[in-house]
Amino acid sequence: MKMTFRWFGTGQDPISLPYIRQIPGMTGVVTSLLTIPAGEVWPLDAITAMKDEVTAAGLEVEVIESVNIHEDIKLGLPSRDEKIANYITTMERLKTIGIKCICYNFMPVLDWARSHLYYNLPDGSNTMKYEADFIKGVTVEALAERYAKDADTYEMPGWEPERMKTIRTTLEAYDGMTPDTFYANMKYFLDAIIPHAEKLDIKMAVHPDDPPQPIFGLPKLIISHENIRRYLDLHPSSHNGLTLCTGSLGAKRGADIPAMIREFGGEGRIHFAHVRNLRFENETDFYESAHLSSLGSLDMFDVMKAFHDIGYKGWVRPDHGRMIWDETIKKGRPGYGLYDRALGATYLQGLWEAISRMKG
Numbered sequence: 001m002k003m004t005f006r007w008f009g010t011g012q013d014p015i016s017l018p019y020i021r022q023i024p025g026m027t028g029v030v031t032s033l034l035t036i037p038a039g040e041v042w043p044l045d046a047i048t049a050m051k052d053e054v055t056a057a058g059l060e061v062e063v064i065e066s067v068n069i070h071e072d073i074k075l076g077l078p079s080r081d082e083k084i085a086n087y088i089t090t091m092e093r094l095k096t097i098g099i100k101c102i103c104y105n106f107m108p109v110l111d112w113a114r115s116h117l118y119y120n121l122p123d124g125s126n127t128m129k130y131e132a133d134f135i136k137g138v139t140v141e142a143l144a145e146r147y148a149k150d151a152d153t154y155e156m157p158g159w160e161p162e163r164m165k166t167i168r169t170t171l172e173a174y175d176g177m178t179p180d181t182f183y184a185n186m187k188y189f190l191d192a193i194i195p196h197a198e199k200l201d202i203k204m205a206v207h208p209d210d211p212p213q214p215i216f217g218l219p220k221l222i223i224s225h226e227n228i229r230r231y232l233d234l235h236p237s238s239h240n241g242l243t244l245c246t247g248s249l250g251a252k253r254g255a256d257i258p259a260m261i262r263e264f265g266g267e268g269r270i271h272f273a274h275v276r277n278l279r280f281e282n283e284t285d286f287y288e289s290a291h292l293s294s295l296g297s298l299d300m301f302d303v304m305k306a307f308h309d310i311g312y313k314g315w316v317r318p319d320h321g322r323m324i325w326d327e328t329i330k331k332g333r334p335g336y337g338l339y340d341r342a343l344g345a346t347y348l349q350g351l352w353e354a355i356s357r358m359k360g
């Protein structure tokens with residue numbers, strides 16, 4: 001595995017590249033151009049500038065998270081062809097700087113959602129939380145407002161105030177969308193881009209829906225073993241793969257993450273991994289705990305062992321962390337402070353070293 005760190009880019013992330021470089025074992029960052037709206041072609045000069053900046057800091061950039069998919073593609077509108085063509089041009093440009101993997105998601109309208117961005121834990125740290133009843137009782141506008149206030153300087157990806165202006169219309173566009181239609185729209189996209197991904201040798205890695213249950217009446221499909229299988233089968237190519245996110249998939253009680261790693265990873269379909277823990281408070285509610293197995297509901301040893309057993313050579317990054325040691329919103333986006341993710345990265349590498357050495 002290759003340990004990496006998510007970095008949102010200059011002006012978008014208060015954590016500096018030199019700090020990231022000092023995290024033990026860190027090989028590179030996974031990043032994006034956050035200011036380019038979904039559906040538009042990424043400018044080559046911005047792509048090159050990003051690459052130069054990361055390289056100058058002594059880090060690699062091989063994974064992009066994310067190149068977002070325009071809503072017209074998800075909805076299957078006639079205008080999707082133009083957006084898909086733009087997506088392919090962006091892929092071609094990313095190839096010129098050596099990108100090997102693109103993480104993206106097929107979540108309708110919104111990216112990941114939580115009820116609380118800063119939930120206080122007894123040890124004085126704070127973390128993100130998901131409370132199902134809270135989400136049921138809130139409007140999407142009210143939640144967006146809460147995020148805008150709590151996330152302060154930094155917009156929550158997928159919840160940008162600009163997008164929120166037309167949120168009702170976008171939500172309504174999904175009225176009556178059946179899973180079959182949604183899968184057909186996914187297939188249309190995959191059939192168009194995967195041949196290019198093969199030619200460019202860029203591994204496409206879909207991120208599961210987070211949380212793994214419908215919210216605000218929106219269909220959520222990439223949430224379980226069965227649905228991931230269906231998604232991968234829509235276009236059977238090793239370049240049509242998965243971002244295995246333990247936190248997203250693991251938020252569904254009973255999900256067997258190590259089994260998914262062994263199955264999908266064993267087939268060479270996992271290209272990128274987000275490894276983090278969470279702690280269930282009841283059947284549906286959870287908060288994002290520190291990465292350690294003893295502090296959460298997921299067993300990180302079993303997760304890393306499964307990756308090790310399949311000979312995983314792809315990218316891994318620690319995922320959401322708590323805010324600790326006086327970290328405030330000014331020092332990191334929600335879930336993306338420096339310290340707890342750095343601790344997570346070293347812990348995961350410790351597990352990896354122990355597993356490797358025990359196998360001799």
Ligand code: DNO
Nearest residue numbers: 065066103104105111112207
């Ligand atoms: C959450 C992240 C997601 C992910 C996108 C991929 O923290 O894992 O926002 O980047 O869904 O497109």
